[in-house]
Amino acid sequence: MRPYRAVHGFTLIELLTVIAIIGILAALIFPTIGKVRETAQRTVDANNLREVVKAASIYAADNNDRLPDPAVIATQYPNLGSGPYAWAGILAQRGIVTDAAFYFAKNDPFYSGSAPASVVQPASPTTIATDFGARTLSFEFVGGLRMGDSANTPVAFTRGLQTSGAWDTTSGAYKDTGGHIAFLGGNIQFYPNVSATDTQLTLTNGTKGANIRQAIPVSARIYATTPSGGTTIGSLTGTAGLAP
DSSP, X not given: OOOOOOOOOOOHHHHHHHHHHHHHHHHHHHHHHHHHHHHHHHHHHHHHHHHHHHHHHHHHHTTTTBOOOHHHHHHHOGGGOSXXXXXXXXXXXXXXXXXXGGGOOTTOTTOOXXXXXXXXXXXXXXXXXXXXXXXXXXXXXXXSOBTTSOTTOEEEEETTBOTTSSBOTTTOEEEESOEEEEETTSOEEEESOSOSTTTOEEOTTSOEESOGGGGSOTTOEXXXXXXXXXXXXXXXXXXXXXXX
């Protein structure tokens, strides 16, 4: 007969130690996974913004080198909506960028979880789609630019940038962590802010500064959909550029 050997389980202290280790590992891993996903989504947003700016350049090639200008579009196609809706609407009406998802960042607190089906009404491409025209877009757009303007001129940027050079916690598509800026020369870059010496914008007089209104011509205007309770430089009617 074999001698009986008692089988010992884990003690309470050992179990608590294992649980504590698992908790520590989870605390280290989960934020990292979230950060990776957030960074990956920002890359998608940058690519979308790049395509929209390319589309605006294509539009300009057939429009006397003028990029979309909501003030002009409103007189030609009043049903395309105001400001940024008209900016996006004219590109869809011309068949250049028709995917509404290009105008929304999934990390945006004001993103509803799904993009509208279209930018313009399929049966009436000179009319903005009802769902699209009721949404808060994740980007602000500059209207009234020409292809001959400086390559350092901002064309579009992540919603919520303030004249101080920081992104607003409430209005920012990424809250106050920063945003992308797309320039006329084709460069798109993510900035935590544009107030630091090494991140400031090139103003229209060639100097450096944080106020994006001073980085666009005084004849240009910034258009945005301002979220509830927030503030944006742009507006539906447009905010004019400023001389440095």
